[in-house]
Amino acid sequence: MHTMSIQRKKIHPHKYSLWIAMGSITMMFIGFTSAYVVKRSQANWLAFELPHIFWLSTALILLSSLTIHLALKQFKERNMQRYKQLITLTAVLGVAFAVCQWIGFSQMRNSGLALNGPVSASFIYVIVGVHMLHVLGGVVALLIMFGRAYRTRVRTYSAVPIEVAATYWHFVDVLWIYLLIFLSIAR
Amino acid sequence: MSNEATLHSQQEVMHGAHDHHDHEHHHEDNFISKYVFSLDHKMIAKQFLITGIVWAIIGAFFSVVFRLQLGFPDATFPWLESILGHWAKGGRITPEAYYALVTMHGTILVFFVLTAGLSGTFSNLLIPLQVGARDMASPFMNCLSYWFFFLASLVMMASLFVQTGPASGGWTMYPPLSALGDASIGSKIGVDLWLISMALFVVSQLLGGLNYISTLLNMRTKGMSMTKMPLTIWSFFFTAVLGVLSFPVLLSGFILLLFDRHAGTSFYLSDIFIAGKALANEGGSAILYQHLFWFLGHPEVYIIILPAMGMVSEVLAVSSRKPIFGYLAMIGSLFAICILAFLVWAHHMFVTGLNPFLGAFFVLLTLLIAVPSAIKVFNWLTTIWKGNIRFTPASLFSIGFVSTFISGGLTGIWLGNSSIDIHLHDTYFVIAHFHIVMGVSAFFGMFAGIYHWFPKMYGRFMNNTIGYIHFWVTLIGAYLIFWPMHYEGMAGMPRRYFDYSSWTSFNQFGGLNQFISIVVILVFATQLLFVFNFFYSIFKGRKLTETNPWKATTLEWTTPINPGHGNWPGEIPEVHRWAYDYSKDGRDFIPQTEPIGPNESAH
Numbered sequence: 127m128h129t130m131s132i133q134r135k136k137i138h139p140h141k142y143s144l145w146i147a148m149g150s151i152t153m154m155f156i157g158f159t160s161a162y163v164v165k166r167s168q169a170n171w172l173a174f175e176l177p178h179i180f181w182l183s184t185a186l187i188l189l190s191s192l193t194i195h196l197a198l199k200q201f202k203e204r205n206m207q208r209y210k211q212l213i214t215l216t217a218v219l220g221v222a223f224a225v226c227q228w229i230g231f232s233q234m235r236n237s238g239l240a241l242n243g244p245v246s247a248s249f250i251y252v253i254v255g256v257h258m259l260h261v262l263g264g265v266v267a268l269l270i271m272f273g274r275a276y277r278t279r280v281r282t283y284s285a286v287p288i289e290v291a292a293t294y295w296h297f298v299d300v301l302w303i304y305l306l307i308f309l310s311i312a313r
Numbered sequence: 314m315s316n317e318a319t320l321h322s323q324q325e326v327m328h329g330a331h332d333h334h335d336h337e338h339h340h341e342d343n344f345i346s347k348y349v350f351s352l353d354h355k356m357i358a359k360q361f362l363i364t365g366i367v368w369a370i371i372g373a374f375f376s377v378v379f380r381l382q383l384g385f386p387d388a389t390f391p392w393l394e395s396i397l398g399h400w401a402k403g404g405r406i407t408p409e410a411y412y413a414l415v416t417m418h419g420t421i422l423v424f425f426v427l428t429a430g431l432s433g434t435f436s437n438l439l440i441p442l443q444v445g446a447r448d449m450a451s452p453f454m455n456c457l458s459y460w461f462f463f464l465a466s467l468v469m470m471a472s473l474f475v476q477t478g479p480a481s482g483g484w485t486m487y488p489p490l491s492a493l494g495d496a497s498i499g500s501k502i503g504v505d506l507w508l509i510s511m512a513l514f515v516v517s518q519l520l521g522g523l524n525y526i527s528t529l530l531n532m533r534t535k536g537m538s539m540t541k542m543p544l545t546i547w548s549f550f551f552t553a554v555l556g557v558l559s560f561p562v563l564l565s566g567f568i569l570l571l572f573d574r575h576a577g578t579s580f581y582l583s584d585i586f587i588a589g590k591a592l593a594n595e596g597g598s599a600i601l602y603q604h605l606f607w608f609l610g611h612p613e614v615y616i617i618i619l620p621a622m623g624m625v626s627e628v629l630a631v632s633s634r635k636p637i638f639g640y641l642a643m644i645g646s647l648f649a650i651c652i653l654a655f656l657v658w659a660h661h662m663f664v665t666g667l668n669p670f671l672g673a674f675f676v677l678l679t680l681l682i683a684v685p686s687a688i689k690v691f692n693w694l695t696t697i698w699k700g701n702i703r704f705t706p707a708s709l710f711s712i713g714f715v716s717t718f719i720s721g722g723l724t725g726i727w728l729g730n731s732s733i734d735i736h737l738h739d740t741y742f743v744i745a746h747f748h749i750v751m752g753v754s755a756f757f758g759m760f761a762g763i764y765h766w767f768p769k770m771y772g773r774f775m776n777n778t779i780g781y782i783h784f785w786v787t788l789i790g791a792y793l794i795f796w797p798m799h800y801e802g803m804a805g806m807p808r809r810y811f812d813y814s815s816w817t818s819f820n821q822f823g824g825l826n827q828f829i830s831i832v833v834i835l836v837f838a839t840q841l842l843f844v845f846n847f848f849y850s851i852f853k854g855r856k857l858t859e860t861n862p863w864k865a866t867t868l869e870w871t872t873p874i875n876p877g878h879g880n881w882p883g884e885i886p887e888v889h890r891w892a893y894d895y896s897k898d899g900r901d902f903i904p905q906t907e908p909i910g911p912n913e914s915a916h
Contacts, residue, residue, distance in 0.1 A: 137531065139450030139451065139527045139528070139531045139532060140450070140451065140527075142450070142526075142527040142530065142531055143450060143451060143454070143523040143524065143526075143527045146522075146523045146526050146527065146557055147519070147523055149557065149558065150519055150522075150523070150557045150558065150560075150561050151561065153557075153558050153559070153561040153562055154561035154562065154564055154565050155565075156562070157561060157562035157564075157565035157566065157605055157608070158565045158569075161565070161566075161569065161580070161601055161604075161605060164598070164601055164604065165580070165596075165597075165598065165601060168596075168598060169596075170595065170596040171596075241572075241576050241577070241578060242576055242577030242578055242579075244596065245578065245579050245580060245596040245597060248572065248576075248578040248579065248580060249580075252568060252569060252572060252578075256565075256568065
């Protein structure tokens with residue numbers, strides 16, 4: 127269904143929905159981080175250092191933001207071969223990010239900071255874990271794009287879906303940077 | 314369906330003359346795509362409404378059962394045992410069953426009926442129709458929103474039938490009672506199912522809310538500027554904003570609770586003994602949950618009441634044939650309520666050991682809500698003042714809404730003061746307050762909406778006589794039920810108790826409690842009469858013969874009597890004026906689609 131009005135140059139409704147959804151996800155993490163702040167000000171708060179592998183995962187997700195940006199550019203120039211390569215690379219980087227986070231979890235576990243241990247560690251598991259799920263949601267979206275790009279019967283020329291995916295991808299990237307800075311400072 | 318606002322300029326859109334466009338471009342619909350997985354916002358609205366009605370009957374029936382216990386603590390009702398089994402051995406419900414019923418009554422009515430059933434129904438129905446759009450921004454997401462709600466309903470329904478019963482720690486699900494399976498029989502799998510159901514419910518609300526916002530901001534027809542929108546749309550907008558911003562915070566609270574239940578974390582738990590044995594959990598804080606919960610919980614009450622306010626504004630203007638008084642003030646007060654909604658959550662927590670200094674700020678902000686609320690009340694009263702009122706069931710329910718909103722709102726000023734709240738907290742006064750201001754009022758708004766837009770939904774009218782009986786019994790009954798509770802609360806009678814008969818101080822209220830319970834049964838029976846009227850009228854109601862039965866100005870009445878998917882058979886009409894040109898220049902009403910005349914100034 128074609129729903130745009132011609133009279134005004136308006137933002138596409140799907141992009142609009144995405145922006146509201148990002149606001150909504152932000153509120154969820156604000157909920158988590160403010161709970162963290164409240165708990166931290168109370169007694170028995172155990173401070174510890176974040177697993178070092180989180181820095182590697184940060185590099186990976188930053189890189190993936192770059193690749194999806196390039197993918198969008200290639201799509202608009204109709205270089206479909208490069209486009210497919212780049213979104214595949216982005217999805218792989220997304221999975222690698224999740225794996226790094228998972229390794230970070232096992233490092234924490236091995237150093238005696240289990241999920242059911244001190245509450246400061248539990249928060250890391252939950253916050254980082256929920257963020258990881260959001261990244262994996264983005265990977266699923268990319269897989270759908272990938273499937274569409276290989277369709278031969280129907281060809282899509284609209285850049286809206288990939289733009290929506292790219293915006294979301296940058297969003298989870300920025301969200302991770304925020305969480306990393308937050309968790310490093312408010313220890 | 315893609316012929317969009319191209320050349321509207323010369324188009325004469327049916328006003329006055331009501332031409333019938335019979336069947337419009339219907340793509341082949343089978344039963345499944347038309348009635349089950351429908352993408353049509355009007356059908357999704359009906360799905361939300363009927364699911365909401367089913368839940369309302371269940372939730373209200375639960376209240377009848379526990380009112381029987383409260384009114385007649387010594388009597389036995391053998392029929393209860395035949396439906397509740399061992400939960401009502403010998404015809405008297407057990408304390409566990411009582412808590413389960415109370416918890417489910419709250420959960421069902423607050424979330425499943427007055428959130429999904431109310432804004433789910435009317436945002437879906439009215440947003441595209443009143444802003445002039447073919448459908449929602451994403452019809453698929455809209456469909457998904459209903460089915461997530463349906464799944465949430467299934468899980469919640471299933472929790473009623475598990476062996477240990479549904480969640481029974483109160484609809485707020487406070488830890489530690491909700492976090493520890495060993496704490497009570499109602500804290501076992503019932504709570505897990507409750508949390509899963511609510512998580513699905515939050516997803517449903519978010520999908521719906523995203524759609525409402527992007528539809529009404531992006532897909533308005535030509536000429537429909539924000540300040541030409543009917544107040545219904547404004548209220549749905551603020552409702553959706555509140556939901557999108559506050560439900561995720563509730564979800565984070567629930568996620569932490571789930572971890573506490575199953576992963577051994579201690580977000581909310583610390584220093585707890587069960588049956589004399591100390592638990593390992595340390596360092597948690599139960600108050601943290603209350604902050605996260607009420608950060609949603611307070612906006613939630615506005616999520617419930619704002620749609621009702623919007624519909625009441627619309628119905629009052631239509632039925633008193635007068636423009637709404639103070640249109641911009643109405644929008645401004647909705648906005649003010651929306652902002653304040655996020656700043657007052659701690660007034661639910663005055664007695665949790667909250668710093669009194671902090672409490673003072675929350676008192677101030679809470680009392681500030683009285684200002685926009687009073688503006689709205691004055692505007693409703695001045696709208697009907699000297700109006701040529703048509704007392705349809707919808708307009709009666711709207712006037713009833715204003716009445717209950719005033720009387721319930723005034724007691725809010727008492728409770729909002731932290732010092733008075735120390736005495737009144739957790740008494741029947743609180744029950745009386747929130748049932749009148751949020752429960753009864755929201756239901757009145759919903760009834761007004763159903764009676765008013767039923768012709769648009771089904772092409773038929775509901776029966777007026779039953780409507781009048783429904784209104785008067787419900788209004789008088791609601792006051793008879795909740796007014797006496799104020800006195801019980803002021804005398805200090807606490808809520809949530811199973812049996813007061815052994816408590817000498819409250820023996821004086823034995824007769825009053827019986828009286829309340831009898832009225833509850835009468836009012837419940839009257840609601841069943843409404844449900845009968847609703848379903849009977851779908852099939853047998855008086856048929857509409859004109860497209861605009863209430864002589865209203867808004868766009869939904871420019872569609873055919875039974876609009877197909879896509880709403881307008883031809884082009885979407887263009888809008889030239891605001892929605893409240895009633896009794897203007899000697900004319901009864903002027904539709905929004907009529908251009909401003911040469912001797913006329915725009916509103």
